[in-house]
Amino acid sequence: MKNNIMIIDDEKIVGDMAKLSLEQEGYEVETFLDGESALNRMEKKSFDVVITDLKMKGIDGLEVLRNVKHLYPDTVVIMITAFANLDVAIEAMRDDVQDFFPKPVKIKELKASIKKALEKKAG
Template identity: 65%
Template sequence: MNGQRIMVIDDENIVGKMLKAVLEQDGYNVETFLGGAPALARLQEERFDVVITDLKMKGIDGMEILLKVKKEWPETKVIMITAFAGLDAAVEALRGKVDDFFPKPVKIKDLKACIERLLSTP
């Protein structure tokens, strides 16, 4: 669990801040981004173990990030967060090989368990 790198992308400032506080307490190394473009730029520089991204964002959205990450760095896990808990979005996200999917409001305990599970499986 030590020093594993997690990237959080959400245009809501609070989401990044809160997840950073919780996950850093658990020993993760967390970086937060408010949009897709700077996040992808950062991914080019360094590898992350988990990318947690909001689905609906201005400019580059969560789906685009998912496709890009799975294409370039398939071993990086992607968790999708979205306000739309509809089936359509879930199916689309799964088709893009998303590792897990959380509707808002996010249960942080479940999210933490999910991260743990994803990082423990090879």
């Protein structure tokens, strides 16, 4: 069975490009432009990995992380941000984020992080 990956970023290109690259790796990918619609989708479908942007209008990345960890503790969360701020990174770590990537994101590193997380999850 294919692993499900969700990408949340208000920059449409991030979702589009990551989707193309990750689908090539054999993942099933869905993209969202805001936290709210993403969380709504999670109620209907479970995802193995959620990749979310930090700074978004409305529900931001940290809130997505907290919600996911609270409701779906098995789901892995990876965070990306355009403006890396140490305080936010520390807060995210505390909430059990898998990885924290500053923009510009290296897709190879992202792929490696996803792979590692899934292997760990599979045990």
